[in-house]
Amino acid sequence: MANGRVDSRRQRINNVNSESEIHKRKNDHLALAGSPACQMNSSNGLETVLFEPVALPELNFAEIDTRVQFVNKPLSFPFLISSMSGGVREADKMNTTLAEAAEACQVALGLGSMRIALEKKSARTSFKLRSIAPTIPILANIGGTQLIQRNGTCDALRCIELAEADGIYVHLNALQELLQPGGDTDWRGVSAAIKELVAESPVPVFVKEVGHGISASSAKILIDLGVSWIDVAGTGGTSWSQIEHTRSGVRGTSAFAEWGVKTREAIEAIRGNGNSCKLVGSGGLRNGLDVAKVIRIGADIGAAAQPFLEPARTSVDKTIQVIKSWEKDLKIAMFCTGSKNLTELKIAKLLSG
Numbered sequence: 001m002a003n004g005r006v007d008s009r010r011q012r013i014n015n016v017n018s019e020s021e022i023h024k025r026k027n028d029h030l031a032l033a034g035s036p037a038c039q040m041n042s043s044n045g046l047e048t049v050l051f052e053p054v055a056l057p058e059l060n061f062a063e064i065d066t067r068v069q070f071v072n073k074p075l076s077f078p079f080l081i082s083s084m085s086g087g088v089r090e091a092d093k094m095n096t097t098l099a100e101a102a103e104a105c106q107v108a109l110g111l112g113s114m115r116i117a118l119e120k121k122s123a124r125t126s127f128k129l130r131s132i133a134p135t136i137p138i139l140a141n142i143g144g145t146q147l148i149q150r151n152g153t154c155d156a157l158r159c160i161e162l163a164e165a166d167g168i169y170v171h172l173n174a175l176q177e178l179l180q181p182g183g184d185t186d187w188r189g190v191s192a193a194i195k196e197l198v199a200e201s202p203v204p205v206f207v208k209e210v211g212h213g214i215s216a217s218s219a220k221i222l223i224d225l226g227v228s229w230i231d232v233a234g235t236g237g238t239s240w241s242q243i244e245h246t247r248s249g250v251r252g253t254s255a256f257a258e259w260g261v262k263t264r265e266a267i268e269a270i271r272g273n274g275n276s277c278k279l280v281g282s283g284g285l286r287n288g289l290d291v292a293k294v295i296r297i298g299a300d301i302g303a304a305a306q307p308f309l310e311p312a313r314t315s316v317d318k319t320i321q322v323i324k325s326w327e328k329d330l331k332i333a334m335f336c337t338g339s340k341n342l343t344e345l346k347i348a349k350l351l352s353g
């Protein structure tokens with residue numbers, strides 16, 4: 001009995017420690033992700049995707065049609081704000097701002113990792129955005145290694161319920177976990193856990209990296225596990241290894257700062273293998289022309305995180321302004337390639353190179 005009390009006190013202390021560690025980690029991530037030093041130096045490869053300009057488009061710009069269905073809901077253009085945060089004070093406001101702006105612009109919204117919401121009731125507010133964003137696709141988020149904890153699948157299902165989500169992202173961030181103090185280093189069983197989640201989930205399961213890319217061979221494994229959507233989250237944008245390296249107090253550049261597969265190469269290699277899985281093209285997308293490029297080379301929808309961090313901290317109006325500018329870039333790219341809709345954009349001519 002006495003031992004039981006000591007154990008449960010110890011458990012409470014451990015929980016408090018892990019909660020405050022998660023808080024600190026999330027705040028550090030928000031602070032560092034906006035810094036240019038944590039963006040990769042190498043590109044995502046999209047600068048070499050060059051559309052052939054069409055001098056005589058014979059189109060009315062006002063009639064360019066960018067609308068698309070995504071997880072059975074309409075989007076004004078094929079775009080998803082990638083998973084960022086939640087569960088800490090700053091993220092509460094950010095998520096509300098992102099949800100309001102995404103709803104106003106009719107784009108999809110990915111939530112940040114919901115692990116904190118499973119561990120702490122008060123952290124759940126950040127992820128309950130349905131009243132603010134009643135019509136858009138919202139995607140819940142859980143880490144691959146959370147799925148191999150005792151209640152892994154149940155936890156994932158709770159995340160879906162909590163967020164009233166249209167899909168759930170499982171993020172695979174093995175490199176980040178290894179570089180993160182106290183990160184998860186035992187990844188055995190994650191594949192089987194994803195398969196179990198696919199079987200149990202009432203909504204589509206998405207699997208993403210966090211900026212180091214999903215290769216064609218990893219994609220093949222995920223497709224065989226029954227995953228509905230793969231988000232390549234390739235290199236060329238935010239470097240999570242550099243963020244963790246900086247957090248750990250070591251100066252300079254992480255040996256793994258540029259680790260991974262470029263966004264362009266990941267999309268082309270997955271499509272080149274003849275896979276017809278659904279693809280999110282992300283990793284270093286920085287404007288709507290990049291969205292046009294990932295759609296052209298085989299993605300079904302484009303996504304980005306870091307460019308929306310600062311707007312989300314500023315205001316709903318600013319966030320709407322940025323989303324609208326991405327939509328306009330996409331429409332300009334479509335007009336100037338003579339593509340009146342996304343089907344035509346997918347076969348727009350490219351310059352060789």
Ligand SMILES: Cc1cc2nc3c(=O)[nH]c(=O)nc-3n(C[C@H](O)[C@H](O)[C@H](O)COP(=O)(O)O)c2cc1C
Pocket residue numbers: 029030033082083084085111112113141169170171208209210211233236237238282283284285303304305306307309
């Ligand atoms: C501040 C911040 C927090 C992030 N947190 C998460 C997260 O909790 N879960 C996740 O799956 N990805 C997370 N990511 C990764 C992004 O979803 C995205 O995959 C990655 O940043 C690459 O896209 P980007 O180059 O457009 O930033 C985060 C990114 C940023 C910038």
